[in-house]
Amino acid sequence: MSQPWVPFDDRGLAYGDGVFETVLLRDGQPVLWQQHLERLQSGCERLKIDPPSPADLVGTWQATPAAGWEVLKIIVTRGSGGRGYATPDVAVPRLVSRRVPFQPDPSAWAQGVSVRICSLRLARQPRLAGIKHLNRLENVLARQEWQTTDYREGLLADDHGLAVEATSMNLFWEKGGRIMTPTLDQCGVEGTLRAALIDAQLVTLAQLPIDEVASVDRLWLANSVQGVWPVNALWTAQGALLRHWGVSRHDPLQAVAHPLLGYPATP
Incomplete structure (x- = not known):
């Protein structure tokens, strides 16, 4: 489930240890959603981070229907822990998301x-x-x-x-x-x-x-x-x-x- 904040010891905050997606929403529905999922999955695999579940990712946009254009930002970090650059033995990845109104520039x-x-x-x-x-x-x-x-x-x-x-x-x-x-x-x-x-x-x-x-x-x-x-x-x-x-x-x-x-x- 997406969290609205990250703690001080989050590895994404400290080291950039994570990935993100910026998704266009049209009337509450994500555009090119499959491509975003594939890139996020690829990024997590490359960094050896367990990706969020499909249900948690869908929950970043499905719970709040809206009309018009929005931008959804999804951030996945490795979570907290580890000693310095060494990753924790058991990592608990963190999912953070936010959506904001958007207007394209014709x-x-x-x-x-x-x-x-x-x-x-x-x-x-x-x-x-x-x-x-x-x-x-x-x-x-x-x-x-x-x-x-x-x-x-x-x-x-x-x-x-x-x-x-x-x-x-x-x-x-x-x-x-x-x-x-x-x-x-x-x-x-x-x-x-x-x-x-x-x-x-x-x-x-x-x-x-x-x-x-x-x-x-x-x-x-x-x-x-x-x-x-x-x-x-x-x-x-x-x-x-x-x-x-x-x-x-x-x-x-x-x-x-x-x-x-x-x-x-x-x-």
């Missing part, structure tokens, strides 16, 4: 967004790649790189110079008629909308050096809460404009992704 769907390239580089750690673990300090540091409203997001590359993701969204691009997204086997988060688009065979996996992002035909950012944002302008970390793209009303990525979320296919 202007970002229709007009696109301006993004910058971050100077921070993501470290490679294959054992953590893909999962949504609680240690997001790289993302926090990257988001500190800008404070103005000129940019909606920042692009992150790894320490080999390959584009990985945005600070809180997955990256997609089109070149030569193909829509692609980075292979996230070294670092980054495998988003649930990204997983659904790969399953739909709309998107293929590829690698893109961060220095070549400005050469693609189209660029998007997307996640299962915000939907798909076309990128209309790309800037360097120093504030120089690298590329401007026009935004088409008939967007091939939105046409498939948005119905999966309950958003309009054409903004």
Whole structure:
């Protein structure tokens, strides 16, 4: 059963020892729920944490019906105990959740967004790649790189110079008629909308050096809460404009992704 608080000795609080999911609710029902369950299960398995029961996870949203859009955040930690970094012999995982009202941003769907390239580089750690673990300090540091409203997001590359993701969204691009997204086997988060688009065979996996992002035909950012944002302008970390793209009303990525979320296919 979900708890409304965590004690001081919770390992998620102390060490980031846990995973989380951010789920879009439409009229009280979770969107892409199976994909969220699979990623949470994968993250728990990778960290060797016993996952919550299906009934407890369903209880985070089923007990309180609501109308409209909400965001549900689910956090699973290893619980309390252990000595320093050593895990307890018998861990009792802790489940915490909260849901809040949400409004998507149709202007970002229709007009696109301006993004910058971050100077921070993501470290490679294959054992953590893909999962949504609680240690997001790289993302926090990257988001500190800008404070103005000129940019909606920042692009992150790894320490080999390959584009990985945005600070809180997955990256997609089109070149030569193909829509692609980075292979996230070294670092980054495998988003649930990204997983659904790969399953739909709309998107293929590829690698893109961060220095070549400005050469693609189209660029998007997307996640299962915000939907798909076309990128209309790309800037360097120093504030120089690298590329401007026009935004088409008939967007091939939105046409498939948005119905999966309950958003309009054409903004």
